[in-house]
Amino acid sequence: MASTAYDFKPTPESIPPPNIELKLKLPQNIPVNYHPLNPLDFLLRAALIYPHKIALAHPDVKTPAFYTYSVWAQRVQNFAYAIIKQGLMPGDRIAVIAPNVPMMADALQGALAARVILTAINTRLTPQEVTYILEHSGSKLILIDSEYLHLVKGTRIPIIISNDTGRSGDPYEDFLSEGRRFSNEKGWSGLDMEADENTPAMLCYTSGTTGRPKGVLTTLRGTYLGAVANAFEGQMNPDSTYLWILPMFHAAGWTFPWANTFAFTTQIAMRSVDYPTIWKHFLHSNVTHYCGAPTVQIGIVNDPAAKRPPQNIRAYIAGAAPTAHLIGSLEKIGITPIHVYGLTETYGPFTRNYPQKSWASLSLEERSKFMARQGHPFATAGDMRIVYRPEENPKGSNGGLVDVPKDGKTIGEIVTRGNIVMKEYFHDPEATKQAFQGGYFWSGDLAVMHPDGSASILDRSKDIIISGGENASSLAIEQELASHPHVLEVSVVAREHQKWGERPMAFVILHPEHAAKWHNRHDEFTKDLKAHARKRLPGFACPEWVEVVPELPKTSTGKILKTQLRKIVAKL
Amino acid sequence: MASTAYDFKPTPESIPPPNIELKLKLPQNIPVNYHPLNPLDFLLRAALIYPHKIALAHPDVKTPAFYTYSVWAQRVQNFAYAIIKQGLMPGDRIAVIAPNVPMMADALQGALAARVILTAINTRLTPQEVTYILEHSGSKLILIDSEYLHLVKGTRIPIIISNDTGRSGDPYEDFLSEGRRFSNEKGWSGLDMEADENTPAMLCYTSGTTGRPKGVLTTLRGTYLGAVANAFEGQMNPDSTYLWILPMFHAAGWTFPWANTFAFTTQIAMRSVDYPTIWKHFLHSNVTHYCGAPTVQIGIVNDPAAKRPPQNIRAYIAGAAPTAHLIGSLEKIGITPIHVYGLTETYGPFTRNYPQKSWASLSLEERSKFMARQGHPFATAGDMRIVYRPEENPKGSNGGLVDVPKDGKTIGEIVTRGNIVMKEYFHDPEATKQAFQGGYFWSGDLAVMHPDGSASILDRSKDIIISGGENASSLAIEQELASHPHVLEVSVVAREHQKWGERPMAFVILHPEHAAKWHNRHDEFTKDLKAHARKRLPGFACPEWVEVVPELPKTSTGKILKTQLRKIVAKL
Structure with missing residues (x-):
């Protein structure tokens, strides 16, 4: 990666002036001993202390880009001025629709610098859902990756398009360059520091598995403290490299955009979760940290390229509990799981x-x-x-x-x-x-x-299964079924039962190594799995039905969509 | 250490009740999304998550003590109730005079739990200085190690004495046990959480090299954030062991009492800085972190027992810049210096x-x-x-x-x-x-x-030397003189000079390995050192006089007392 990074030339407007001051304008009459907590400060510190370190790498595209902390900070500053030039005021909302590309990373920092509230929208939503979020948030500007333009067809909200080239001529690059010109070289001290740490930071819409998505409003203080904790819990440091597998639009990347700048790491952006590319980086880019739901982790350990990387990797796992099989598979190749839990x-x-x-x-x-x-x-x-x-x-x-x-x-x-x-x-x-x-x-x-x-x-x-008056946890059942060596992934939902009210039904993806054995013999596999379950679970929690499936319906963030499984079950 | 720890029996009142709730009483009407930053929280979390881990070890005394997080938290709770039983109110001041013993560690946490302000007094001050601090702080209670009773002779302030035994019958243990009884088993939820994070936390008196010591008042928020930073910068974690070489009374131990509980480390307390004991712990107690001024670090690397420990150690160095020689000596034996700077x-x-x-x-x-x-x-x-x-x-x-x-x-x-x-x-x-x-x-x-x-x-x-109108930094001169291989330690002050106004005078301790060479030949050494200086320093910064001395006057925290050197110089 390094040699490519040396070849890369950022746009002229991305180059900071010599002797740049990396300080926002202090609020009037701020006490000597009080500084409002603000996660944007981490980027400015990194640009001061490690200006020439690669902060953000985007290597897997036709025109790769590699931004040092110094250059990235300048681009974030340009972003802020470009937003202000649009007439946006502190507290206004802007939307971004993009995968894990530099524009998204810029927006997460730059919105804080411009003091606007960023709504990062899930790229897998339908145009109707996107429209709802744009309207509900009152977004006054949309930054969008050109691959997703179909999601905002016909909108009246102003749009900035990125072709993800990082080169002059890309509309997003022009947007940044305009920001630089508009700044009139007033620099960071031309931007006001937000005086109140309880000011809103991000507006993250929940995936809304039931009903309309809700807009979760976070604060500067919360984001600062969450980021520090994530960096500390994973022992991130300036030698760390973070691979962006988790979408940045998912709950603002769990505050990792700022955990990374806090720890002075290098972040690697990827347009999509693609296992061969992940493994390329695990094996050759010195990746030390990443986040992902268990389904993503399962894909990682089962990829044919999987083998022990030269460095230790820490994997934050959330979204569901990791199974014994997954934990074992991760540890075997030197990946230490950090199991965390939370919500948007x-x-x-x-x-x-x-x-x-x-x-x-x-x-x-x-x-x-x-x-x-x-x-x-x-x-x-x-x-x-x-x-x-x-x-x-x-x-x-x-x-x-x-x-x-x-x-x-x-x-x-x-x-x-x-x-x-x-x-x-x-x-x-x-x-x-x-x-x-x-x-x-x-x-x-x-x-x-x-x-x-x-x-x-x-x-x-809503996922609990009430069987004969007993509460059966679908997660606990899944945990036990997943310990069967031939099970790759499993999801359990309630299915109506005349006698017991509800009984568990399991949907199973077979492990590729063992699938051949059960080819055309799913009934026998079902028997085998039920016997496995009976040894480990109370009777009311044993699956009554097992269906072998080639894949499971999932949200864009890798969570299994039980709502869809329930629809299938309802028709049985 | 472990086997001794298993043998140790804390006093019955130090044992928490089963199913203890480790939560303070929430303030009324506190918002769902706001929690006042308070470094005491770290201890309660540690007692929840790692209850059976050794939090605080005090092995090098006649009656060693080893407190798990669970037991230590109970003792801190007892401490708080004991303080409240004395009639002390939130905001009142209490003093503690002790070396790095468990009572001191308890007080730093327990004062926060009782919401009183702790003044930890330097044990090397004179009785007059101690009296001044007790009066200026308005301390209403003194906790004192029995070795230092002479410092408070005749005081009218109530005193609690510790014989540092950790056993029933010790007056300090009786004090804690009374606290437990007074609590009536109301536990943590009988203690109010401080609602305002800007409330004072500690009152730390400066060493006062000129004039009266000043009382530095810190806050809960500042202590919380300082502690998190210290833990993060040193990559502390639950596998870390911190050796208390820095006195806890020195600027409240630079927030390390709380950096340690934040990171769930084991802390080892020592009554005094004694190099053989330090090396015993470096080599046999898996010490990973400690703090110290350069003079202390010089003592460490020059101790006859010094050799590479099995684990890597991180040393926070402050108080003065480490010299090349010191950095090299530390690194040679696997100690990574973290050079930090700050003030009380x-x-x-x-x-x-x-x-x-x-x-x-x-x-x-x-x-x-x-x-x-x-x-x-x-x-x-x-x-x-x-x-x-x-x-x-x-x-x-x-x-x-x-x-x-x-x-x-x-x-x-x-x-x-x-x-x-x-x-x-x-x-x-x-x-x-x-x-x-x-x-x-x-x-x-x-x-x-x-x-x-x-x-x-x-x-x-006040330490700058103005020689012929040029500003010469005494630190820069010391830095260069210290690179002479026969110099163990050096301090430079201004001395009056008829022609130049002032000229530098150096006080040098010879390295023990080379002292014999210069025995009765100090004049020749002076020539040698001056020649060494002339190669590295501008003329106005070269020492005019060099005096070889067996030791240098120092404060209790290891800082060289230039005031005393100046007094010597004034008489020359």
Whole structure:
């Protein structure tokens, strides 16, 4: 990568002037001993301390680009001036629709510099969904990668197109260059520092598996503290290289855009999640960190190119618990899983599974049961509790929340509070009020509390399977079915049952190495899997039906779409 | 250490009840998405996540003690209740006079839990100085190690004595046990969480090399952010072991009491800085981190026991720049220096020397010149500038500060601002106003700014030597003299000179390995050292006089007392 980086010439307007001052204009009368927390500061510090280090590499395109911290900071400054030139004011919203390309990385930093609120829209949504988000957010400008223009056909909102070339003549590059000219070389000190750290930072729309997506509004303070925690938990440092597998539009990349600048890492951008390219970087670009849901991780470890890279890699896993098989597969090739849990409403990770020395003596299967727990609140997260839902416990009705016992059995809902809980649902005071009851944010995730104070998620409230009056966790069933050596991936949903009300149905992708064995013998595989389940699960949780499928429906962020599986089941 | 730790039985009152809730009482009406930053939270998290890990070890005394996070947190809780039982109210001051023993570690955490302000007093002060601090701080209680009782003879302030036994019957243990009984098992939730993160945390008196010591008041927010930065910069983690060489009473241990709990490390307490014991722990207790001034580091590398430990150690160095010789000696035995700079007024470290890849190809001497720079503002520090002092530059007189050019030559004063600048000088609005002019804290340190935006300190303003109208930095002279292979330690001060006004005089300790060579031949050594200096320094900066001495006068924190050297010089 290095030789290509040396050849790359950024546009002339991306080159900072000599002796640039990397400081925003201080607010008037700010106290000597107070500085509003702002994650943009990390980029400015990096440009001061490691100006010539590659901050952002985009190597896998026809016209690769490699930005040093010094150049990238200048481009972010140009971005801010370009936004201001458009007449946008602090607090206005702008949208970006793009994969993990430099424009997206710029926008996440540059919006903070311009003090506008960025809405990064999921590129896999339908035009109707995109229109809804643009309207709901009141976006006044759209930055869009040319591959996704069909999503905004006919919009009246001004559009800036990027062809992702990084070269003069690209409309996005012209936009930045105009910003530079408009700045009149006033530089960073021509941009006001936001005085209030509780000012909104990002507007992230939830994937909305049920109903309309909701706009999660984050703050500067929350983003700062979340980013610091993510950098610390993964022990990121200036020798780290972060590979952008997680979409940056997913909950603003779980604050990793700023965790990376905080730690002075090199970030590698990729237009799409493509396993051969991932492995190229694992093996040849010294990647040390990445984030991904278990489905993505499964794809990584099962790629034919998979082998132990020369360096250790830390993988943040969230979205669902990693199975024993996945943990084993990752560790075998030198990838250390960091299991975290959170939601868009908590800036991404809020809890972490903290490894314990005592696990060292356990078998992989035993250890994985502990590692599958969502764990404890992480570095800068506040309080997490698992409480009875109001309808289940009248004691809670006086406003005080009641914790479930720490027995690893009693189901309650995860509630959180603290600095990395969102500010609000944008323009939706009703939904905000609903979510913020009793002084806590209600996650919608059902879980149990173990005696050690760590949490295990059983299900989203709607994913629980009620079989003969018993609550069966679809996640717990999946966890056990996934331990069958021939199962690559599995998802379990409720299916109506005359006698028991509901019974679990499993959808299974076979492991490619073993698929041939069961070819045209799915009935026998079903028997084998059911026998496997009976040894590990209570009767009410054993799957009544098993269907072998070539693939599972997934969201753009790799989460399995149980809603679609339920639709299939409803027709059976 | 481990086997002894298993044998240790804490007092019954140190054992937490089963199913303890590790949460303070939330303030009324606190928003869901706001949590006041408070470094005490780190200990509670550690006790939740790693309850059985050794948090605090005190092995080198007649009755060793080993506290797990679970037990230590309970003792801190007992401490808080014991303080409250004394009738102390939030904001009241208490004093502690002790070396690095568990009582001191408890007090640094427990004062936060009780919401009183802790003044940790330097044990090497005179009784008069101690009396001044006790009176100025208005301390209402003194916790004191029995070795230091002579410092408070005749005081009317209530005293709690520790015999540092950790066993029932020790008055300090009785104090904690009373706290436990007084708590009536209300636990953590019987203690109020401080709602305002800008509330004072610690009251740290400066060493006061000139005039009365000043009381530096810190805040919860600043301590939290400083601690996170120190943990991050040193890549501390749950596998780390921190050795308490730096006195905890020195600027509240540079926030390391909380950096350690943030990172879930094991801390090892020592009553005194004793090189054989340090080496015992380096070689056998898996120490990974410690802090110390260069003089302490020199003692460490020159100890006969010094050899490469099995693990890598990171040494935070502050108080003065490390010399090439020291850096080389540390690296040779696997100790990585982290050069930081700060003052009590900045919670300890405010800047860090950030290593650059380009230094790898330099000789040790060349590289050391870069590593001796104080560097750039570190992780959570705010802004640092080097500005003309008001008397030197009339342009600054309109209130705006004027930066010196980034030429590595022009001398100005370091000023800082941000979250890790103190709240104020306690009960001294005049001194606070003086220190907080033009929106910045004036450090009193003279420095130059290099073209890369990093700072090099030349001197405290009073340590500069004005020779024939030229400003000679005593630090720069010391740096060059220290590169003479026979010099162990050196200090340079101004001495009156008829022709030049002032000329430098050097006080030198010879390296023990070479001292014999110069026995009774100090004149020849002087010639040799002057010749060495002339090759490296401009004429006005070469020492006119050299005196070989067996030791140098130092403060309790290892800083050389130039005031005393000046007194000697004045009599010559």
